[in-house]
Amino acid sequence: MSEFKSKYGVIKGITRASYYPDGQLRECRLVEENRISTEAGILIPKYDFYETRTKSRNAMEFYASGELKSAYLEKRQQIETPFGKIMAEMVTFYEGGSIRRVFPTYGQISGYWSEKEEGDLLEGIGIQTDRLQINAKLSCISQYPSGKLKSLTLWPGETVTVDTSYGPVTARIGISLYENGVIKSLEPSRGTPISTLAGEFITFDLNAMGIHGDRNSLCFYENAAIKSLTTMHSGIRIAGDGKMETITPVLVPSMADIEIMVISPIKINFGEKGLAVTDSLGGKHLFSEKEYEFTSFPVSFGQSSPPVFAD
Structure with missing residues (x-):
């Protein structure tokens, strides 16, 4: 010693x-x-x-x-x-x-x-800011050097309802915020419809990793506009220059068992000049807003609705 x-x-x-x-x-x-x-x-x-x-x-x-x-x-x-x-x-x-x-x-x-x-050792923790009010079991609370709330990581199985500029969204895993308190990202706990300039998308990522609440699949800009979303149950149709292209989630072998097929989602980023779409296999596609028109449409894989996590 x-x-x-x-x-x-x-x-x-x-x-x-x-x-x-x-x-x-x-x-x-x-x-x-x-x-x-x-x-x-x-x-x-x-x-x-x-x-x-x-x-x-x-x-x-x-x-x-x-x-x-x-x-x-x-x-x-x-x-x-x-x-x-x-x-x-x-x-x-x-x-x-x-x-x-x-x-x-x-x-x-x-x-x-x-x-x-x-989890039985935990009690609900109440967190209140100008734009967020929750009471839930938490596994981590992160803050900026200024003391402002940066992110919350929910204990597994916990869900909370968050008010966004697109309406209330029930979240699991985590929520992150900009330093000014605006919601930066969250992880939807169920298939949640989000209306965008490209149409309505059911945002949900069954495979979201629950390591921490800093990064999530539904993201917003600091002005509260939609920045990106991940969807397993919506596709996007891109039309322009006399051509039509569709990008949808696809079924792929599970990493845990190759005999089981799982849905691999797509991710859509909404930028100032257009859309960036990451397909189910990781391919990147950029589309100018001036040159193309976008339409969303539902995609089904034999189930009537996306999985739902209990509140």
């Missing part, structure tokens, strides 16, 4: 540490209680690593400047955020000291500890 004199006082009980070339502490584990004063309040980094759900990671990490980068907490504790007091188990920071991400729980999901057991 050793100790280190940091900007946060003397850190005691250090084990398995690494250092920057100049001797500044980069990361460490601990076997003694330490109390660290931060913008999130007084934090107690983890020093007992023998719990079933404890992740194998450092208790503390630092920037080369000596500023705290992250703290994995001994137990869930109440911290101060711009959105009120929140119970957290892991906190990361920008180099300037402001909170970057808050994780209400940070347990290791395994054969010894289930996702349900981890």
Whole structure:
């Protein structure tokens, strides 16, 4: 065991540490209680690593400047955020000291500890901004250096309703915002009709990855206009120069089982000069708004409607 004199006082009980070339502490584990004063309040980094759900990671990490980068907490504790007091188990920071991400729980999901057991530790968290009001179980809250809300990652199975310029949309997985509070993106929990200049599209991505809420399949510009969407149940018809072209989702072999066919969606980006369409196989197609006309149409694969995630 050793100790280190940091900007946060003397850190005691250090084990398995690494250092920057100049001797500044980069990361460490601990076997003694330490109390660290931060913008999130007084934090107690983890020093007992023998719990079933404890992740194998450092208790503390630092920037080369000596500023705290992250703290994995001994137990869930109440911290101060711009959105009120929140119970957290892991906190990361920008180099300037402001909170970057808050994780209400940070347990290791395994054969010894289930996702349900981890979720049972959570309570609903109320988040309110000028344009967003929710109360749900969250796995991560991200903010800008200014303290403004950047994104929310919902706990698996959680859904919330978000008001957009295209009407209310029920979201799963995550929601991201611009720094001015305008909704930047969200992940629809069901097939949701969105009216655009190219027609109405049923936006939904069954294969959306639920890693974090920063990037989602339904995206908006900062003026709240539609930027891009992903659809499994709509196609687009492009007409111009005496030609007609259609791009639709297609069935492809599942990556998990090649004998099972799954729908591979298409993505449509709405730019100032036209549309950029990414087809189901990843091909890129650019169409000028001045040269082409666009029409949407429904696509069916033997089911009456897209899958719906329970609210």
